[in-house]
Amino acid sequence: MSKRRPYVRPMDGWWRKNPYFVEYMIHEGTALFVAAYAAVLLFGLLRLAQGEAAWNGWLLALKSPWSIGFHLLALAAIGYHAYTWFKIMPRTMPPLVVGGKRLPAWAITGGGLAAAGAASLLLFVLVWGLAR
Amino acid sequence: MPEQQKTIEIEVLRYNPETDQVPYAQVFAVPFTDDMSVLQGVQYIKDYLDGSLSFRWSCRMAICGSCGMMINGEPSLSCQTFLRDYYPERVRVEALAHFPIERDLVINMEGFIEKLESIQPYIIPKEARTLAQGEYLQTPAQLNAYEQFSSCINCLLCYAACPQFGLNKDFVGPAALTLLHRYNMDSRDGGQAERMQLVNAEEGVFNCTAVGYCSEVCPKHVDPANAVNLNKTNSAMDYFLRFLAPKGGTK
Ligand code: SF4
Ligand code: FES
Numbered sequence: 001m002s003k004r005r006p007y008v009r010p011m012d013g014w015w016r017k018n019p020y021f022v023e024y025m026i027h028e029g030t031a032l033f034v035a036a037y038a039a040v041l042l043f044g045l046l047r048l049a050q051g052e053a054a055w056n057g058w059l060l061a062l063k064s065p066w067s068i069g070f071h072l073l074a075l076a077a078i079g080y081h082a083y084t085w086f087k088i089m090p091r092t093m094p095p096l097v098v099g100g101k102r103l104p105a106w107a108i109t110g111g112g113l114a115a116a117g118a119a120s121l122l123l124f125v126l127v128w129g130l131a132r
Numbered sequence: 133m134p135e136q137q138k139t140i141e142i143e144v145l146r147y148n149p150e151t152d153q154v155p156y157a158q159v160f161a162v163p164f165t166d167d168m169s170v171l172q173g174v175q176y177i178k179d180y181l182d183g184s185l186s187f188r189w190s191c192r193m194a195i196c197g198s199c200g201m202m203i204n205g206e207p208s209l210s211c212q213t214f215l216r217d218y219y220p221e222r223v224r225v226e227a228l229a230h231f232p233i234e235r236d237l238v239i240n241m242e243g244f245i246e247k248l249e250s251i252q253p254y255i256i257p258k259e260a261r262t263l264a265q266g267e268y269l270q271t272p273a274q275l276n277a278y279e280q281f282s283s284c285i286n287c288l289l290c291y292a293a294c295p296q297f298g299l300n301k302d303f304v305g306p307a308a309l310t311l312l313h314r315y316n317m318d319s320r321d322g323g324q325a326e327r328m329q330l331v332n333a334e335e336g337v338f339n340c341t342a343v344g345y346c347s348e349v350c351p352k353h354v355d356p357a358n359a360v361n362l363n364k365t366n367s368a369m370d371y372f373l374r375f376l377a378p379k380g381g382t383k
Binding site for chain 2: 003004005006007008009011014015017018020021024028088090091092093094
C-alpha cells in the first residue's frame with residue numbers, strides 16, 4: 001500500500017502572508033474609491049438634469065466637511081491606485097522597442113505617471129479657468 | 133586568523149506522511165560560514181543532525197530548478213540564497229507554497245507535469261519538410277520574439293508566488309502558459325490555433341488578475357506575467373477573428 005499522503009496547506013489569509021500581496025489587495029481595494037468618485041460625479045449630472053435648485057443643493061453638499069474629507073481620501077486612494085497601476089503596466093504590454101533597444105520598465109512606469117500627472121494638471125487648469 | 137565560527141537557527145517545516153497528521157516546525161542550530169547557501173545549511177542538517185530530512189536539489193548553481201523553497205515566506209532557489217543575509221535572525225524554510233507537501237520540503241508536482249504536457253511544448257511544423265529542404269532559418273529578430281520566454285528552468289517559484297494558482301489548482305499557471313507563448317511566438321511553429329484553445333479555456337489566462345509577483349521571484353527573468361498578460365490580448369483577438377474569418381482563429 002502506498003504510504004503517500006500529500007498534505008495540502010490551507011489558503012486562509014493568503015494575502016496577509018506576503019507584503020507583495022498586501023500591496024496588491026490595497027491596489028484592488030482603492031479601485032472602489034475610483035468607482036465611488038465616479039458615482040458622485042454621475043449623481044451631480046442627475047441633479048443638473050433635475051433643475052437649478054437640485055443642482056445648487058448638490059453644489060452645497062459638496063462643500064460639507066464630510067464631502068471634503070471624502071474627496072481628500074479619494075484623492076490619496078486614487079493616487080495610490082494610479083501609481084501601482086503604472087507599476088504593473090510594463091508587465092502587461094508587448095515590449096516597446098525604441099531605437100533598436102527595449103524600453104526599460106521604469107521608463108514605461110515613469111512615462112505613464114507623467115502622462116497621468118500632465119492630464120490631471122491640464123484638466124485642473126481648464127476647469128479652474130472655466131469656473132472663474 | 134580563522135574566522136570565528138557562527139551558528140544560525142534554521143526552522144524547517146517538517147512533514148512525514150507516515151506519522152504526522154499536519155506539518156510542524158523544527159529548529160536546528162547550524163554552524164555556517166559566509167559562503168554557505170540555505171541549501172548547504174539544509175544539507176548540513178541532513179548530514180549531521182537529522183538524516184530523515186527530505187528535500188530536492190541537484191546542480192546547486194541555479195540551473196536545474198529543483199531546489200525551490202519558501203525562505204522566510206518568499207519563493208526562492210535555496211542554492212542562490214545565502215545564510216549570511218539572514219544571520220543573526222532565524223531563517224524559516226518551508227516547501228514551495230500552493231503545492232501539496234509530499235514530505236518535508238518535497239512538493240508534489242504531478243499537476244504541473246500534466247499542464248506542461250497539455251501545452252504541447254514542442255515545435256509543431258507549419259508544413260511537412262523534407263531533409264532536402266535543409267534547416268530552418270531564423271533571423272535575430274525572430275529569435276528575439278521568444279528567447280526570453282525560453283529561459284525557464286521549471287523551478288515553480290512562480291506558482292508558489294501566484295495566489296490564483298493557490299486558490300484554483302486547475303489554472304494552467306505562469307510557467308506553463310509562458311512556455312506555451314514561447315512556442316506560439318516561434319517562427320518555425322504552426323501550432324498556435326491548437327494552443328489558443330487552452331489559452332481561452334476556463335483554466336487559461338483569464339484566471340490571472342495581474343498580481344505580478346511571479347515575475348518578481350523568477351530567478352531567470354523570464355517575466356511570466358508578461359507572457360500571460362499578452363495572451364489575454366491574443367485571446368480577445370482570437371475571439372473576434374472567428375467572426376471575421378471563419379477559418380482563422382480557433383473553433
Ligand atoms: S518562469 Fe521563472 S519562476 Fe517560473 S518556473 Fe520558469 S524559471 Fe521558475
Ligand atoms: S540546486 Fe539546481 S537550481 Fe538550486
